[in-house]
Amino acid sequence: MLNTSDSEKRILLSVNIIILGFLLAVAFHYILGMYLGKGYPFNTFLFSPIDKFNDFFHPLRAASLKNPYDYYSLTGVIQPYLPLVYIIMKPLTLVPNYVAFGFVMLLFCLFQAFAIRFLVIRVIEKPSLQITSFLVLFACIYPFLFVLDRGSTESIIYIFIGLFFYFYYIRRSPIVSALFLGLSVSLKIIPGILIILYLADRDFRGFIWAAVFIFFINVFGFIYLSLISAVPIMQLVRDFLQQFSLYNQVYNFSGMGIGHRHTLWIFLQTLNLQFRVIDFGVLLKLYDGMILLLLGLIIYTVCMKKLSSWKRASLLLVSMVTLPSSLGDYTLIHLFYALMAFILLGDGNDIKKYLVLLSLVFIPITYVYIRITWVSDFLYPLILLSIIILLLREGFMEKGNYDLPETVRMKLQ
Numbered sequence: 001m002l003n004t005s006d007s008e009k010r011i012l013l014s015v016n017i018i019i020l021g022f023l024l025a026v027a028f029h030y031i032l033g034m035y036l037g038k039g040y041p042f043n044t045f046l047f048s049p050i051d052k053f054n055d056f057f058h059p060l061r062a063a064s065l066k067n068p069y070d071y072y073s074l075t076g077v078i079q080p081y082l083p084l085v086y087i088i089m090k091p092l093t094l095v096p097n098y099v100a101f102g103f104v105m106l107l108f109c110l111f112q113a114f115a116i117r118f119l120v121i122r123v124i125e126k127p128s129l130q131i132t133s134f135l136v137l138f139a140c141i142y143p144f145l146f147v148l149d150r151g152s153t154e155s156i157i158y159i160f161i162g163l164f165f166y167f168y169y170i171r172r173s174p175i176v177s178a179l180f181l182g183l184s185v186s187l188k189i190i191p192g193i194l195i196i197l198y199l200a201d202r203d204f205r206g207f208i209w210a211a212v213f214i215f216f217i218n219v220f221g222f223i224y225l226s227l228i229s230a231v232p233i234m235q236l237v238r239d240f241l242q243q244f245s246l247y248n249q250v251y252n253f254s255g256m257g258i259g260h261r262h263t264l265w266i267f268l269q270t271l272n273l274q275f276r277v278i279d280f281g282v283l284l285k286l287y288d289g290m291i292l293l294l295l296g297l298i299i300y301t302v303c304m305k306k307l308s309s310w311k312r313a314s315l316l317l318v319s320m321v322t323l324p325s326s327l328g329d330y331t332l333i334h335l336f337y338a339l340m341a342f343i344l345l346g347d348g349n350d351i352k353k354y355l356v357l358l359s360l361v362f363i364p365i366t367y368v369y370i371r372i373t374w375v376s377d378f379l380y381p382l383i384l385l386s387i388i389i390l391l392l393r394e395g396f397m398e399k400g401n402y403d404l405p406e407t408v409r410m411k412l413q
Contacts (some may be wrong), residue, residue: 005173007344017363021360022140022364025142025363029043046149054150056275057097058079060101063085066229066230068229075189080248081227082221084187085187086221107159107240119340120137141336141362146328153187157187158333158334169309178179184394193320196302197316200309208210245388246278248326251324253280259376260328262322262381268283297392302395311341314391317334318335319388321334322384335358339358339362354390357387360383
């Protein structure tokens with residue numbers, strides 16, 4: 001059963017870390033900008049103000065074209081998105097850009113507010129602490145603010161992943177959960193790692209449903225784009241793959257995005273840019289090999305070891321935002337689900353180390369600038385890798401219950 005007293009201590013630990021780190025970052029960048037007269041990137045921990053919301057506006061404008069992948073040839077802005085992004089954006093092109101932006105971000109904010117309320121009312125009894133914790137978790141989490149600053153479509157993926165977890169773990173609906181997982185993967189490939197949860201739980205029906213949804217949603221997307229653009233389906237597939245490949249080439253080798261990324265590749269890339277130790281092509285091949293081995297170990301642990309169900313999900317979530325070569329800091333928002341799980345379901349003193357590590361990735365660690373980037377490019381990957389190693393270690397030590405207890409699941413409804 002949920003221990004409210006212990007859960008309250010856990011959430012307050014995270015809240016205190018987040019608010020302290022947030023206020024320090026705000027004060028630090030305010031001093032650099034207002035008193036020392038420094039411009040971007042020293043006056044903010046977010047992205048360049050002149051480029052705000054463009055992760056939303058660019059795909060929105062691309063969706064107004066018959067073939068959204070033509071947007072690159074017209075503007076030079078890469079469009080590495082799957083068709084579902086443009087299908088969702090298409091009706092939003094009927095209203096002014098900022099109205100469309102406001103609508104999607106409002107949905108995201110409302111969903112996050114509901115998720116935070118879901119958490120705080122279950123673990124905190126004192127109303128004043130509930131309000132304080134809600135405000136900190138809503139307004140002071142760096143990835144959440146980064147999603148809003150960029151207008152990222154990660155907001156929609158976050159909602160779909162949240163609904164996947166809700167229907168999979170709490171409502172026990174494999175088909176509905178598979179639908180939302182299919183929708184999230186059809187927006188961005190990386191949530192596909194979560195399909196491993198079905199195999200780990202020996203829920204082969206859910207696995208098949210998820211695979212079917214992923215396949216048919218994407219097939220429908222390309223067929224839809226083909227019908228409205230009169231471009232052959234295979235040409236559209238080639239256009240997508242070309243844009244996706246170009247995106248990876250630009251961000252893997254150019255150093256673009258450094259300062260606002262957090263993957264293990266960014267750690268190695270930044271080190272190599274600093275010291276020029278090895279050719280980037282060779283380094284990327286070594287990285288790919290290392291990641292395949294680590295991913296195999298993660299899948300083996302999730303499927304074969306007796307790790308608690310919510311820790312399996314947390315391990316896959318952390319891996320999802322750590323192992324790909326290039327992801328923006330807005331993807332860290334998905335780790336809020338892991339933080340919720342550790343607060344609600346954690347037991348024992350060893351949970352504190354996870355709470356501290358997860359809380360650290362929710363603050364902008366931009367206090368030291370090292371030649372070409374913030375120290376966050378080194379610290380975030382190390383923090384995330386530490387969480388992965390700790391969870392793998394637990395898996396091999398076979399700690400914890402294999403499934404979510406029924407009494408706890410009922411309390412979460």
